[in-house]
Amino acid sequence: MIYYKNCPICKNKNLLIIKKNFFIEYSKKSYYLCKCSKCYHVFVKNPPNQNCITKYYKKKFWNDKIIINNEDINWKKILNKTPGSVERYFRATRQYKFISKYIKDKKKRILDYGSGYSPLMFIFKKKKFENLHVFEYDQSIIKYLRTQGINNYNKKKNKFDLICLSHVLEHVLDPVRFIKSLKKNLHKKTLIYFDVPFQDYKEQFSENCHLHFFSKRSMQILFKEFKLIDYNIEIHGFLDRFLLKIFFFFYKKFFFEKGKKITNPSIILKYTHKIWIYIKNISFSNINIFISRKDFYGIFIPQ
Numbered sequence: 001m002i003y004y005k006n007c008p009i010c011k012n013k014n015l016l017i018i019k020k021n022f023f024i025e026y027s028k029k030s031y032y033l034c035k036c037s038k039c040y041h042v043f044v045k046n047p048p049n050q051n052c053i054t055k056y057y058k059k060k061f062w063n064d065k066i067i068i069n070n071e072d073i074n075w076k077k078i079l080n081k082t083p084g085s086v087e088r089y090f091r092a093t094r095q096y097k098f099i100s101k102y103i104k105d106k107k108k109r110i111l112d113y114g115s116g117y118s119p120l121m122f123i124f125k126k127k128k129f130e131n132l133h134v135f136e137y138d139q140s141i142i143k144y145l146r147t148q149g150i151n152n153y154n155k156k157k158n159k160f161d162l163i164c165l166s167h168v169l170e171h172v173l174d175p176v177r178f179i180k181s182l183k184k185n186l187h188k189k190t191l192i193y194f195d196v197p198f199q200d201y202k203e204q205f206s207e208n209c210h211l212h213f214f215s216k217r218s219m220q221i222l223f224k225e226f227k228l229i230d231y232n233i234e235i236h237g238f239l240d241r242f243l244l245k246i247f248f249f250f251y252k253k254f255f256f257e258k259g260k261k262i263t264n265p266s267i268i269l270k271y272t273h274k275i276w277i278y279i280k281n282i283s284f285s286n287i288n289i290f291i292s293r294k295d296f297y298g299i300f301i302p303q
């Protein structure tokens with residue numbers, strides 16, 4: 001079992017415990033949340049072991065969110081099946097807009113790491129990009145995406161022009177080791193797109209399977225051999241904060257206090273979700289309820 005005595009990103013020894021009894025969805029144990037005094041990285045001090053993490057992402061993570069029984073089902077339909085997936089699709093639209101400023105050639109090799117059903121590759125494909133790959137633990141997803149013309153990550157042809165790490169880094173056990181392991185997939189000009197939730201440990205309701213919470217400084221230290229060429233940290237305006245407060249007031253009142261979860265089936269919840277998808281679609285709202293509310297994203301290149 002890992003028990004961090006130093007910051008996993010900058011190795012600083014001066015750590016502050018900011019939360020005891022931190023809860024992780026796929027484990028019954030209780031965890032400590034720590035903050036590094038130097039790079040402001042927040043992390044789980046005593047994270048679950050790798051086996052436990054791999055097992056969760058191999059089967060449970062996507063299955064809890066999108067279940068498909070029929071492989072003939074249309075890709076876009078899958079991507080709009082649940083309120084969470086609708087929000088992911090919107091996020092992918094924003095990601096494409098940001099990334100496509102830097103990648104124009106449709107023949108470039110692109111990898112979506114930890115893709116799930118990959119709304120991002122769906123959009124790249126729609127925009128006529130031809131060389132699209134995914135890495136995903138869940139084999140049923142890989143099998144499905146292959147039928148849609150998306151390649152499975154192939155170790156033999158392993159250099160990419162763009163690697164997308166959308167909502168990946170906060171889930172991995174050891175981000176430093178993870179970035180090292182990616183090096184074999186890089187050439188001199190490979191773009192790396194990252195996207196992580198920003199300070200979601202401060203939020204009342206979150207997914208609770210994150211082990212790392214990055215600051216701008218800790219992200220830059222993690223990618224110390226790279227150059228940050230563009231980034232953004234999302235902020236909520238007054239109206240966004242107000243709407244979120246209302247949503248969560250009702251969620252707390254009707255669902256959480258009765259020990260229910262957002263993903264648990266119930267008729268009221270089903271209709272609430274349908275209404276939410278409708279509101280999200282017509283308003284193009286920036287607010288997310290099921291996925292990360294505020295993101296920190298950007299592009300690195302090797303230097």
Ligand SMILES: [Zn+2]
Pocket residue numbers: 007008009010011012036037038039040041218
């Ligand atoms: Zn640190």
